[in-house]
Amino acid sequence: MTTLALDRPFKRPTTRRKVRSTLVRVLLYICLAAVAVFLLLPFFWMVVSSLKRDIDVFSVPIQWIPDAFRWEHYQEIWGVEPWKGSSMLDWLRNTLILSVVVTFLQVLTGSFAAYGFSRIRFPGRDVLFLGYIATIAVPWQAYMVPQFLLMSQAGLVDTLWSMIVLQAFGAFGVFLMKQFYETIPEELSESARIDGLSEYGIWARIMVPLTGPAIASLALLTFVNTWNDYLGPRIYLRSPENFTIQLGLQLFRSNPDVATRWDLLFTGSVLSVLPIAIIFLAGQKYFVEGIATSGMKS
Amino acid sequence: MSEVVAEAALVEGKTQAGVRYRAKDKTPRSRRSKLRLRNTLLGWSFIAPNFIGFALLTLLPILALFYVSFTDWNAFGQANWIGLDNFRRLFTKEPNFEIALKNTLYYTVLHVPLTMAASLGLAILLNRKLKGVTFFRTAAFFPYICSIVAVAVVWNALFHPEYGPINEVLRFIGIDDPPRWTVSKEWAMPAVVIVGTWREMGYYMLLYLAGLQTIPREQYEAASLDGASSWQQFLYVTWPGLRPQTFFIAVMLTIGSMKVFDLVLVMTDGGPGTATLVLSQLIWNKSFKETGQFGYASSIAVVLFVICLVFTLVQFFVNKRNQK
Amino acid sequence: MKMQKALALGIAAVIAISLAGCSSDDPSTDPNGSATGPVELTVSGWSLSTTPEFQVLADAFMAENQDIKVVIKEYDAADYETLMLTDMSAGTAPDIITIKQAKFTSLWVQGGQLLDVSDVVAGLGPEVSGSSSYVVDGASYAVAYRQDHWVLFYNKDLFDQAGVAYPDGTWTWDDYATAAKALSAALGQGVFGTYEHSWQSTLQGFANTQSPGANPSLVLNGEDYGYMKPYYERVLDLQASGAQESYANLTTNKLTYQGQFGKQFAAMLPMGSWYVATLTSQQASGDADGFAWGIAPIPQYDSSTTGLDKMPVTFGDPTGFAINKNIDSAKVDAAKKWLDFVASEKAGVELAKIGIVSSVSTSAVTEAYFAMPGIATDDLSKFAMSAHKTGPENPVSLNIQEIQSILNEAHSAIMSESGSVDSELAIARDKIKLILS
Structure with missing residues (x-):
């Protein structure tokens, strides 16, 4: 915890302090590097496996460096159709549409509802909120059949719409945003109210801008969860042209007798992780340097 | 917008966080009920867009699940009401229920505190201006986005009893008889917990990172001027400031741990024996994998739900009390 | 107010469920009665690009029946039963339901x-096997079109290299274990005498069908599973x-x-007969090494069932077609024609050509099977593929x-x-x- 104060030197540091802080920094880097290796190991394994021959992917003990690097897998994967009429490009497109729409709806409706739960007092509010959280406690496998019946009656099975409506209105976003709204002092909204702003105005012009990091993390987490979901699309999306990336990749191994292509499966897995990594890197400053803090500095 | 933000910052600087809204105290009694109605309508107008979708697609099926748990529904045809038979069977004639319940609680008790500590530690460690911090934050998030098959393969190799690196290290430091991890009944669950923590800490780190941004810097400055040590700053500024996030994470983690499913499936598939069999897996087995006993499987889900609800309520009230 | 709302929602959900239940109970209404024009039959299948059997059967069937059009509805192989179950509950399952397991x-x-x-x-000839696995309470619900059984694959090159004699059809499990040890000792580092896959059936399937007094109820009655002990002790050894x-x-x-045997990490492999087609195609494509191999009858519990003059006991489950109960009544005749067809010699020959062990065993089918390029054609292999007493892996x-x-x-x-x-088998029994x- 000593390093907490490092970024905020209120007193001029003495030379001894400087030496100490450099030492701490070096140690910190060593620690972080070790942790990073540990964290990235499976990803590294995925990359290595994507460059191996299929039959060499699983071996005892693990082969960390392949005999030959088969980069051609990264070209091959775009042309393969493990299920006729459905290839990597289609899966990526579907997954992207789904993730973007779901994230947008989840963030919008979630943060809107969270305002109702955290800032407006009305009878039954807490019970309703608890009900929201409680539904998170029910494993999806237990109610997916009743849900499937409903969706089937509505004619939504085997459309991307089914996945959108299924994932966009979860309780997760409401809960998360409510927790962040509670960190914003009530006085802010009150002074805005005195200035004649409506509750909707307060949400749009005060709460949303002040919870930038929260919105960014909610968006990222929703995006990732939608991107990586397997069981939901598995049940609802039947036609290969509607497949998401996770469904598509499983096609490389779904016929255990003949068609297992672990090499391509991991090639696809590496490719499917990249967009998320890019979004994460690009979104960095929003997660950490929220507008709340930057506003305070000025 | 920037003016609002600037003004907001000004107000925030002046006031203490956590002062409650007392508008209704200033309102004359006669207008109270009118205000109440207005607030109710207003509140619902905010909640409705999410609630309509939520009620239709989540709440309704869940209510159906509760109904089904009292029937013999098998996914086809009619659901006949059989009262408490499913629950009676679960508690008296299900050899794996007690085992799965214990395993689930065991996983939760180990996994929740470990993950909270790890994610908070990571967040504080990475909440600073440091060259390359972006890379490290991304790395911390990678386990969560990595293919779970790859995670299982690599960790199983790390845990390999004979030539896994973990046991090689343990032997090197003088432990002659290291655990057999995923192929031993005693150590399979701790192994799964370790992987679970490793996988999810980056996820919760992100929430803690976002939470750290909401703590005004002035509070640290004030504490620092008062001569507070780093540990004291953590104890009196950081930890209380993160209360809403901690509550959220505690609830989500507890529920998530109680529902753990895919990780166990790919790591050990419940084995060896029943050493890592958990409740969600039992639900899956009884419904889809084995005999399509959806009524019966629903009763297990109801038990799981009740346990989660108790945990959540406790956390809810602890949080409410701390809030005051 | 809250209570009422919850109640109302609950009732709505219940209605939704019972509605779905009813709609799948009623056969789809058919105003016209008998169908005019070609009848369309939907059949569930999986992994069509790599499992050509469905299309092969459909093409052969349609050539014979011009007025019936067979459409294969593709499912994902890995989650076939889960998807089928959800489709059945929603009343959207196909006319012909393939029973994968x-x-x-x-x-x-x-x-x-x-x-x-x-x-x-009842109309099927004695040459068709497997349909007994689909009998529930005395009534039959499906016709088997393929019937696999477990055999012993062995790598002739590795046997030669180790100087161990090939299996000759007289092996008990003890002979097999002795050979496996001899092979490992002679072949050395990294090559094993045998590879037994991690499935429970690899051991329990044989214990259930070969043990003295074995019959399907052995596994079902929960009396005592001690009979599995010799099988486990042998593999642990x-x-x-x-x-x-x-x-x-x-x-x-x-x-x-596939990797362990195909890349010659193991000299023997007890496995289902479906692997024949996989191995030949992987050797052709280069995914597996090009070595000489053969098929032997699976080792036996004791010498009472060994030898080329006896019927070796093994196990295996069929794959079959059933008819959806909610099928349009006008299509029932066409659906039954399909069932009849898949158990015919003609269908058997077509399946044999692509390496599938048909449920029909006639000399024409066997001939077509062993005409497949790359297959082992020695006498023992032919014996192992054709002579066997196969018990069910999963009794009904x-x-x-x-x-x-x-x-x-x-x-x-x-x-x-x-x-x-001992303790684990006792726990299972309890x-x-x-x-x-």
């Missing part, structure tokens, strides 16, 4: 999803002596039997899946050596007794 028959019959086809089965890859390696590295019962699940727990505990054979009580 025989153990799901009881469940689907009990759920009122399959049509009684006893009349079709093979693991300990290094003649077989350890279970820990098998599961932690997700080893595939509503409880079979729960029982198998508990026995699988015992399997993983014993094989990982985290529990002793659990199964509790479930059956």
Whole structure:
């Protein structure tokens, strides 16, 4: 915890302090590097496996460096159709549409509802909120059949719409945003109210801008969860042209007798992780340097 | 917008966080009920867009699940009401229920505190201006986005009893008889917990990172001027400031741990024996994998739900009390 | 107010469920009665690009029946039963339901999803096997079109290299174990005498069908599973002596039997006959090494069933077609024609050409099978493929899946050596007794 104060030197540091802080920094880097290796190991394994021959992917003990690097897998994967009429490009497109729409709806409706739960007092509010959280406690496998019946009656099975409506209105976003709204002092909204702003105005012009990091993390987490979901699309999306990336990749191994292509499966897995990594890197400053803090500095 | 933000910052600087809204105290009694109605309508107008979708697609099926748990529904045809038979069977004639319940609680008790500590530690460690911090934050998030098959393969190799690196290290430091991890009944669950923590800490780190941004810097400055040590700053500024996030994470983690499913499936598939069999897996087995006993499987889900609800309520009230 | 709302929602949900239930109970209404023009039959299938059997059958069938159009509805192979179950519950399952795993028959019959086809089965000749796996309470619900059984694959090159004699059809499991040890010792580092896959059936399937007094109810009655002990002790000994890859390696590295045998890491492989087609195609494509191999009858419990003049006992489940109970009544005749066709010699020959072991065994089918390029054609291989007494892997019962699940727990505990054979089998017995009580 000593390093907490490092970024905020209120007193001029003495030379001894400087030496100490450099030492701490070096140690910190060593620690972080070790942790990073540990964290990235499976990803590294995925990359290595994507460059191996299929039959060499699983071996005892693990082969960390392949005999030959088969980069051609990264070209091959775009042309393969493990299920006729459905290839990597289609899966990526579907997954992207789904993730973007779901994230947008989840963030919008979630943060809107969270305002109702955290800032407006009305009878039954807490019970309703608890009900929201409680539904998170029910494993999806237990109610997916009743849900499937409903969706089937509505004619939504085997459309991307089914996945959108299924994932966009979860309780997760409401809960998360409510927790962040509670960190914003009530006085802010009150002074805005005195200035004649409506509750909707307060949400749009005060709460949303002040919870930038929260919105960014909610968006990222929703995006990732939608991107990586397997069981939901598995049940609802039947036609290969509607497949998401996770469904598509499983096609490389779904016929255990003949068609297992672990090499391509991991090639696809590496490719499917990249967009998320890019979004994460690009979104960095929003997660950490929220507008709340930057506003305070000025 | 920037003016609002600037003004907001000004107000925030002046006031203490956590002062409650007392508008209704200033309102004359006669207008109270009118205000109440207005607030109710207003509140619902905010909640409705999410609630309509939520009620239709989540709440309704869940209510159906509760109904089904009292029937013999098998996914086809009619659901006949059989009262408490499913629950009676679960508690008296299900050899794996007690085992799965214990395993689930065991996983939760180990996994929740470990993950909270790890994610908070990571967040504080990475909440600073440091060259390359972006890379490290991304790395911390990678386990969560990595293919779970790859995670299982690599960790199983790390845990390999004979030539896994973990046991090689343990032997090197003088432990002659290291655990057999995923192929031993005693150590399979701790192994799964370790992987679970490793996988999810980056996820919760992100929430803690976002939470750290909401703590005004002035509070640290004030504490620092008062001569507070780093540990004291953590104890009196950081930890209380993160209360809403901690509550959220505690609830989500507890529920998530109680529902753990895919990780166990790919790591050990419940084995060896029943050493890592958990409740969600039992639900899956009884419904889809084995005999399509959806009524019966629903009763297990109801038990799981009740346990989660108790945990959540406790956390809810602890949080409410701390809030005051 | 809250209470009322919750109640209302609950009722709505219940209505939704019972509506769905009703709609799938009623056969779809058909105002016209008899169909005019070509009848369209939908058939469930999986992995069509790599499992050509469905299209092969459909093409041959349509050539004979111009007025029937067969459309294959593709499912994902890995989650076939889950998807089928959701489709059945929503009333959207196809006309012909393929039974991928025989153990799901009881469940689907009990759920009122399959049509009684006893009349079709009664008309089948004695050369057609496998349909007994689909009999529930005396009525037949499906016709088998393929019937696999377990055999012993062996790598002739590795046997020659080690100087060990090939299997000759007289092997008991002890002879097999002796050979496996001799092979490992002679072949040395990294090559094992045999590879037994991690599935419970690799051991329990044989214990259930070969043990003295074995019959389908042995596994179902939950009396005592001690009869599995010799099988487990033998494999544990093979693991300990290094003649077989350890279970820990098998599961932690997700080893595939195709890789282990195909890349010559193991000299023998007890496996289902479906692997013949896989091995020939992988050798042709270069995914597997090009070595000489043969098929032997699976080793026996004792010498009473060994030798080329006896019927070796093995196990295996069929794959079959059933008719959706909610099928349009105008299509029933066409659907029954399909069932009849898939168990005909013609269908058997077509399947044999692509390496599939048909449920029909006639000399024409066997001839077509061994005409496949790359297949082992020695006499012992032919004997192993054609002469066998095959018991069911999963006897028909509503409880079979729960029982198998508990026995699988015992399997993983014993094989990982985290529990002793006796205690784990006793635990399984007690659990199964509790479930059956």
